[in-house]
Structure formats: C-alpha cells, structure tokens
Amino acid sequence: MSWRRPLGCALATAMQGPRPVVLSGPSGAGKSTLLKKLLKDYENIFGFSVSHTTRQPRPGEVNGKDYHFVTREDMLKDVNAGEFIEHAEFSGNMYGTSKAAVQAVQAQNQICVLDVDMQGVKNIKKTDLNPIYISIQPPSLEVLEKRLRERQTETEESLQKRLKAARVDLELSKEPGLFNLIIINDNLEVAYLKLKEILAEEIKKAQGPKKS
Numbered sequence: 556m557s558w559r560r561p562l563g564c565a566l567a568t569a570m571q572g573p574r575p576v577v578l579s580g581p582s583g584a585g586k587s588t589l590l591k592k593l594l595k596d597y598e599n600i601f602g603f604s605v606s607h608t609t610r611q612p613r614p615g616e617v618n619g620k621d622y623h624f625v626t627r628e629d630m631l632k633d634v635n636a637g638e639f640i641e642h643a644e645f646s647g648n649m650y651g652t653s654k655a656a657v658q659a660v661q662a663q664n665q666i667c668v669l670d671v672d673m674q675g676v677k678n679i680k681k682t683d684l685n686p687i688y689i690s691i692q693p694p695s696l697e698v699l700e701k702r703l704r705e706r707q708t709e710t711e712e713s714l715q716k717r718l719k720a721a722r723v724d725l726e727l728s729k730e731p732g733l734f735n736l737i738i739i740n741d742n743l744e745v746a747y748l749k750l751k752e753i754l755a756e757e758i759k760k761a762q763g764p765k766k767s
C-alpha cells in the first residue's frame with residue numbers, strides 16, 4: 556500500500572508529535588459511544604476520520620459527519636483510483652478510510668481517530684500512519700448480542716453476521732502486539748477513563764506547552 560502522509564505529518568512524527576489513534580473491536584462493543592465522549596470532551600484535540608460506507612444511514616446519522624454514504628459503484632471507482640488508505644467488506648457492505656478523510660483532520664492539526672474493523676487494522680499496519688491501536692471489547696458475547704439487539708439498528712440477518720464477525724475479531728485480537736491496549740467496555744465510565752489514560756501523553760503533546 557503506497558499511502559504516504561503529507562509532509563506536515565511526517566514532520567510531526569519526526570518531532571514526536573501526537574500519533575493518530577485507531578479504535579477497533581466488534582460491532583456493538585461501544586467504539587462510537589466512547590469516541591463521541593472523547594470528541595465532545597476534547598473538541599479541538601481529536602478529529603474523526605469520516606469513513607465511506609455503502610450501508611444505509613441509520614436514523615440520526617448525518618452524511619459527511621458519521622459516514623460518507625455512497626453507492627458501491629462510486630466507492631469501487633474511488634478505491635480503484637487509489638483514493639483509499641484501506642477498505643474492507645463487512646457484514647455485506649463496503650467500508651473504507653479515504654486519504655482525504657485523514658488529511659482533513661490533520662489539516663486542522665488534530666489527532667486523527669479512525670474507527671475500523673479488524674481488516675482495517677491489518678491494512679493500516681501495512682502503511683506508515685503509525686497510530687496507537689486500541690481494541691474495544693465487550694465483557695462477553697452475550698452482552699454484545701444484548702447491546703446490538705437493544706440498539707435496534709440491525710435486521711436478524713445483519714445481527715447474526717455481526718456476531719459471527721465478533722467471534723473472529725475477538726480471536727484475532729489475541730495476536731501479541733496487534734493492539735497497544737485492549738479495553739473491556741463493561742462499565743462505560745471505567746472504559747472511558749482507561750481510554751483517556753492511554754491517550755494522556757498524546758493529549759499533552761497536542762495541547763502543547765502550558766503558558767504560565
């Protein structure tokens with residue numbers, strides 16, 4: 556994969572600037588919930604890399620904010636034109652991170668946060684993005700299923716596909732070194748504290764030196 560960061564980002568890395576953050580983990584584990592808290596509490600520090608997807612928007616989701624909702628035809632065209640850092644097929648739909656999505660966040664001098672599935676993690680590992688990898692996991696598959704059902708966003712077919720993918724995800728996540736941290740999202744506040752703890756150093760870097 557020939558994704559190269561813009562010069563500004565390469566310089567930031569050389570100067571030990573803040574690293575991007577990849578959040579992964581099974582669908583329903585709580586990635587978006589934790590991410591929304593982080594983006595709200597650290598508005599100018601973190602910026603969300605808005606992915607593309609071919610799935611239908613859920614009630615309340617905003618095009619260009621939650622996702623770029625596109626047709627498969629358009630997405631394939633852009634993928635073939637080399638506009639994506641990574642892309643994957645998940646639960647019958649395409650998802651992907653465009654170069655433009657990451658660059659838009661970096662242009663604001665914000666720490667770029669990506670929410671991607673396990674295929675995304677593996678593909679980003681092949682690039683020079685050098686993020687911190689965090690896996691958000693449910694306390695059990697039973698709890699995961701309950702959360703997904705209660706979210707009321709999935710058909711029975713899609714729910715079963717997501718549970719199947721979750722089993723694979725949890726197995727693969729055991730690979731040593733794949734993630735910098737695995738957070739079990741049982742109690743939301745505890746999980747959020749752990750997330751902030753691992754990002755504390757990057758937040759400090761992004762905030763810059765304190766004026767006295």
Ligand SMILES: Nc1ncnc2c1ncn2[C@@H]1O[C@H](COP(=O)(O)OP(=O)(O)OP(=O)(O)O)[C@@H](O)[C@H]1O
Nearest residue numbers: 581582583584585586587588702706740741742743
């Ligand atoms: N710690 C928690 N305790 C109870 N419910 C939670 C907790 N964390 C998240 N939830 C709920 O679980 C559901 C799934 O969470 P969320 O949508 O954030 O998952 P996700 O990992 O982003 O899923 P997806 O990958 O499908 O987007 C939501 O309804 C959310 O409110």
Ligand SMILES: Nc1nc2c(ncn2[C@@H]2O[C@H](COP(=O)(O)O)[C@@H](O)[C@H]2O)c(=O)[nH]1
Nearest residue numbers: 582606643645650651652670671672674675
């Ligand atoms: N590889 C990628 N995976 C992505 C991307 N954006 C989201 N996702 C993952 O898809 C599933 C399902 O998401 P949902 O919004 O339909 O519930 C979830 O695991 C996300 O992490 C992406 O750009 N690339």
